[in-house]
Amino acid sequence: MGKLHFYWITLPIIIFHQAVLANNCIPRHYGKSSFVCVCNATYCDSAPIVGDLAAGQATLITSTRADARFRSTIVNASPLYLTHYTADEIFIDASVQYQKIMGFGGAFTDASGINIAKLSVLAQQNLLKSYFSTDGIEYGLGRVPIGGSDFSTRAYTYDDFPGDDSLSNFSLAREDLFFKIPYISWAQSLSSKPIKLFASPWSAPAWMKSNGKLYGKGYLLQEYYQVWADYFIRFFEEYKTHNLTFFAVSPQNEPMDGNIPDFPFNCMGWTAGKNFHSNLRLETKGFASIKIMVMDDQRILLPKWAETVLAHPEAKKYVAGVAVHWYGDLLSPPIALTSFHEKFPNHFILATEACEGDKPWQKAVSLGSWERLESYAHNIIEDLNHWVTGWVDWNLVLDEKGGPNWSGNFVDSPIIINNILDEFYKQPMYYGMGHFSKYIPEDSVRIGVTVIDGSDLFGTAFLRPDGKRTIVILNR
Numbered sequence: 458m459g460k461l462h463f464y465w466i467t468l469p470i471i472i473f474h475q476a477v478l479a480n481n482c483i484p485r486h487y488g489k490s491s492f493v494c495v496c497n498a499t500y501c502d503s504a505p506i507v508g509d510l511a512a513g514q515a516t517l518i519t520s521t522r523a524d525a526r527f528r529s530t531i532v533n534a535s536p537l538y539l540t541h542y543t544a545d546e547i548f549i550d551a552s553v554q555y556q557k558i559m560g561f562g563g564a565f566t567d568a569s570g571i572n573i574a575k576l577s578v579l580a581q582q583n584l585l586k587s588y589f590s591t592d593g594i595e596y597g598l599g600r601v602p603i604g605g606s607d608f609s610t611r612a613y614t615y616d617d618f619p620g621d622d623s624l625s626n627f628s629l630a631r632e633d634l635f636f637k638i639p640y641i642s643w644a645q646s647l648s649s650k651p652i653k654l655f656a657s658p659w660s661a662p663a664w665m666k667s668n669g670k671l672y673g674k675g676y677l678l679q680e681y682y683q684v685w686a687d688y689f690i691r692f693f694e695e696y697k698t699h700n701l702t703f704f705a706v707s708p709q710n711e712p713m714d715g716n717i718p719d720f721p722f723n724c725m726g727w728t729a730g731k732n733f734h735s736n737l738r739l740e741t742k743g744f745a746s747i748k749i750m751v752m753d754d755q756r757i758l759l760p761k762w763a764e765t766v767l768a769h770p771e772a773k774k775y776v777a778g779v780a781v782h783w784y785g786d787l788l789s790p791p792i793a794l795t796s797f798h799e800k801f802p803n804h805f806i807l808a809t810e811a812c813e814g815d816k817p818w819q820k821a822v823s824l825g826s827w828e829r830l831e832s833y834a835h836n837i838i839e840d841l842n843h844w845v846t847g848w849v850d851w852n853l854v855l856d857e858k859g860g861p862n863w864s865g866n867f868v869d870s871p872i873i874i875n876n877i878l879d880e881f882y883k884q885p886m887y888y889g890m891g892h893f894s895k896y897i898p899e900d901s902v903r904i905g906v907t908v909i910d911g912s913d914l915f916g917t918a919f920l921r922p923d924g925k926r927t928i929v930i931l932n933r
């Protein structure tokens with residue numbers, strides 16, 4: 458009882474569910490690695506939907522380097538026992554329970570919106586459905602930069618008027634009005650559930666900072682702590698007038714960046730000891746439900762950063778969790794996540810940013826790269842197996858160069874557009890994200906899983922709110 462037992466088959470990722478037939482991928486090969494799926498205004502592949510399951514019945518949903526994208530196979534067997542494959546065995550034990558899942562998603566950056574806007578309206582719709590609808594991979598989380606980031610075509614904030622201490626000239630940018638808000642609202646209308654949004658700023662206005670610039674080494678001047686906090690409130694108020702509300706905020710994207718001399722794009726430096734969180738006073742402004750996440754930076758800073766913040770009684774009162782980025786993960790083992798969890802079991806961990814192609818020796822965009830799917834899936838499984846409650850990708854959509862980006866920091870994305878042909882390409886990474894985002898719904902609970910003799914297999918298992926169990930296995 459409580460154990461599901463089956464033999465491994467030679468497929469990279471499987472998930473148990475009943476599925477209905479989905480539109481097929483139209484493959485296109487760019488290199489030797491694997492392929493992208495091509496979508497346009499009139500055609501896009503879809504992801505199999507979860508249906509009812511009889512006792513002992515399961516569905517395998519498979520993506521492979523060679524040919525499959527979300528290929529589904531119904532398996533009827535009780536107990537589930539798939540013979541004639543290889544010797545690896547996987548045991549799930551639902552009596553061992555870990556963290557509850559918040560969800561998976563991506564970021565509504567300026568660059569994402571600028572790219573989406575270049576497609577025809579029907580292609581735009583297919584793209585947003587691919588991420589947010591039940592035909593697609595049903596993202597439930599969305600990150601929204603407060604003002605500009607490197608993935609903007611200019612460096613800006615919502616109040617670039619030196620000395621405007623009362624924020625009387627605060628206003629959302631055309632990027633919000635044309636490239637963020639319309640697509641967030643549209644995504645929401647295509648989704649069967651509320652999309653949970655969270656926000657982070659890259660920099661305060663230059664005039665509030667020690668270096669008078671949006672980038673490079675610089676800090677918020679002490680006299681502007683409250684003005685900068687009020688700026689957050691103004692942002693939430695403006696988005697609320699567009700019917701968009703937030704479930705969480707991080708006070709700063711990558712606070713370490715602004716401690717680095719000549720850092721090339723929007724940033725602002727903080728140390729863990731600066732207690733800005735209490736200035737936010739979200740509860741007095743009608744935004745009490747917005748959770749504050751600290752750090753929003755590489756996990757190598759854990760658990761020390763969190764210990765320093767949470768040692769401050771005032772900060773501890775306001776902070777709900779920590780946000781982690783993946784860029785330094787090769788240098789910092791995931792045990793840092795577990796040690797944070799063990800010290801602060803009531804504070805959640807959310808992975809809030811990741812992308813491929815960011816290293817100087819890497820190609821920014823690598824169309825069809827299977828290695829990048831493996832890299833995503835491996836990192837997600839590793840995070841989930843170390844108490845992380847969800848995983849949020851960086852730009853939802855980039856162009857074939859990996860931009861636009863005002864500072865030349867080009868990277869990859871699960872969806873790449875070709876506006877000349879009015880097409881977009883769903884990378885292997887998109888399917889990698891989907892194996893998690895679609896089949897591990899919010900409030901699923903991670904359960905025990907053991908892989909026997911499976912040195913190439915890496916997996917994670919969940920009990921869903923509907924009582925079904927999902928297991929995702931990566932075979933590298």
Ligand SMILES: *[C@@H]1O[C@H](CO)[C@@H](O)[C@H](O)[C@H]1NC(C)=O
Pocket residue numbers: 483496497498499500
């Ligand atoms: C859109 O894609 C479908 C499926 O590949 C194809 O049949 C159709 O010709 C494409 N439309 C355009 C305008 O390229």
Ligand SMILES: *[C@@H]1O[C@H](CO)[C@@H](O)[C@H](O)[C@H]1NC(C)=O
Pocket residue numbers: 618619620621622625626
């Ligand atoms: C607000 O902006 C206007 C120009 O749009 C400028 O004339 C005025 O000085 C600004 N106010 C402050 C307080 O910066």
Ligand SMILES: *[C@@H]1O[C@H](CO)[C@@H](O)[C@H](O)[C@H]1NC(C)=O
Pocket residue numbers: 698699700
């Ligand atoms: C916000 O939602 C309300 C109620 O559903 C609606 O009346 C209003 O038009 C919406 N406003 C915007 C800006 O979408």
Ligand SMILES: CC(=O)N[C@H]1CO[C@H](CO)[C@@H](O)[C@@H]1O
Pocket residue numbers: 609610860861862863864865
């Ligand atoms: C270095 C580089 O190519 N930067 C580009 C970043 O994006 C902006 C906006 O699209 C371009 O104007 C820059 O040329």
